[in-house]
Amino acid sequence: MMSVVSDPNPSPKASPPGWVRLILTLCASFGAVIGALMIAFLWGGVGGWVGLTVVALALIAWALLVRFCGAPDDFRGRPAGRRYGRRMAVTMGLIYPILFFAALWLYKHGWASGPLGYPIAVAPALPLVGVFLILQRFLREETDEVLRAALMAALVWSGALTLCEATVWGFLETFGKAPNVWMWAVPVAFFAQLGITMPLAQRRYS
């Protein structure tokens, strides 16, 4: 027989409130995608610089999310989560922009025309590949079962959503009803959707 006893010392709620976290998550996720697409398609004009600004704002939103929403009961407040945050910050906040703009500069100055074009083209993809390794390492290091279960669910939802979107877009493209989208947009869309599905997955357990 289960009895109910009032909690003598209820745990404080994590702050800031959920709606602030949601807005920051949406800004960080969609800002990164929209900004990256603007840079890719509109580089050389005003649109490219607007895209760069949007990406910078998305990075600020992401930094605020990590800094102020990392309550101790949240994955960002735990040791594995902090290591994950540091690795992500170095990989996507430092290495990725350096490789991206270096590759763009080399391409614009004609260095990518010969065989050297292959490593130049692959270089910006390496940090994105690295993010999957960072995720794998986080799952191995994090001992909290609920956080791991939530992340696994979020990864499955994001993967399924991204594959569905890519499949539908691919057929639209085949039938000439949609413009070509470069394949590198697929992992970007995946990670943007992970920013949405992770809080949703965590809600199942809160």
Added chain:
Amino acid sequence: MKNRLKVLRAERGWSQADLAERLDVSRQSVNAIETGKFDPSLPLAFRLARLFGHPIEAIFEDEAVG
């Protein structure tokens, strides 16, 4: 899965954060287990049993039997 975690925790005057710290899990995990939204693994269930000094079946209710 129903359990007596909240009762056992309250008897000791621990908050969810206190219990989470003792188990090295997040407070969200303690809350999810207490409210039956998440079933812990066997190793975590054993850790809970050791911490409270009760056998697992005295903490968690087997709904198939109950």
